[in-house]
Amino acid sequence: MRLRNITGSREVIAESPYVVPEDTLEACPGTWHEIFGNDHPIVLELGCGRGEYTVGLGKMFPDKNFIAVDIKGSRMWTGATESLQAGMKNVAFLRTNIEIIERFFAAGEVSEIWLTFSDPQMKKATKRLTSTYFMERYRKFLKPDGIIHLKTDSNFMFTYTKYMIEANNLPIEFMTEDLYHSGLVDDILGIKTYYEQQWLDRGLNIKYIKFRLPQEGQLQEPDVEIELDPYRSYNRSKRSGLTTSK
Numbered sequence: 001m002r003l004r005n006i007t008g009s010r011e012v013i014a015e016s017p018y019v020v021p022e023d024t025l026e027a028c029p030g031t032w033h034e035i036f037g038n039d040h041p042i043v044l045e046l047g048c049g050r051g052e053y054t055v056g057l058g059k060m061f062p063d064k065n066f067i068a069v070d071i072k073g074s075r076m077w078t079g080a081t082e083s084l085q086a087g088m089k090n091v092a093f094l095r096t097n098i099e100i101i102e103r104f105f106a107a108g109e110v111s112e113i114w115l116t117f118s119d120p121q122m123k124k125a126t127k128r129l130t131s132t133y134f135m136e137r138y139r140k141f142l143k144p145d146g147i148i149h150l151k152t153d154s155n156f157m158f159t160y161t162k163y164m165i166e167a168n169n170l171p172i173e174f175m176t177e178d179l180y181h182s183g184l185v186d187d188i189l190g191i192k193t194y195y196e197q198q199w200l201d202r203g204l205n206i207k208y209i210k211f212r213l214p215q216e217g218q219l220q221e222p223d224v225e226i227e228l229d230p231y232r233s234y235n236r237s238k239r240s241g242l243t244t245s246k
Helices: 009-015 022-027 032-036 052-060 073-085 098-104 132-139 155-167 194-201
Strands: 042-046 065-070 091-095 110-116 142-152 172-176 207-213
Touching: 032 042, 032 065, 032 091, 042 052, 042 098, 052 065, 052 073, 052 091, 052 110, 065 073, 073 091, 098 132, 132 142, 132 207, 142 155, 155 207
Parallel strands: 042 065, 042 110, 065 091, 110 142
Antiparallel strands: 142 207, 172 207
């Protein structure tokens, strides 16, 4: 893990009983309940950043297990530190590329997935975490009709995901283009990440979709041009000269 810029971060990561060493990850599928020491439902946060959502959910739901996933260990340091100091036993951190996430979980081992402010990957659908390419990966370990949550500032990501859901007739539980004026906000959706607060400070609406992913049926990518976001998100690559993308 590249943690050399954060004083004490290596020690925090190493000390946490729920940070799984990279050399043991391949043995994880089907064993997460043993790692947590219980048979509670497992919830993933993919691209967790600092892990605020995972830690917040873990505090609210002690009867569920939460795993934060990101490739950058330095980001996870914040959540790992907070969960360790709070003595939380239902939160874990997994450092890996999300492109190979299916390697670390057995069929039906995960109940829910949270995608919080994921990079919309406007140039390439295969890297988009709500694309059918990733839905097929999620099917390999998500329970039948498992739940996926998308919370995003990106109108491109939100619109693309709507089209993906419609193209494949996926059941929608709830959808809004303006979460904080929808009347839906509760303690769960009210958890704000570091980047989310920055979007809110810039006056952007937060979008949210909750849908289910059935195991059956061939998934189809939506064939539609979508207007690109007019702004560049923090820590994301520069915009191209294009105005739309699929």
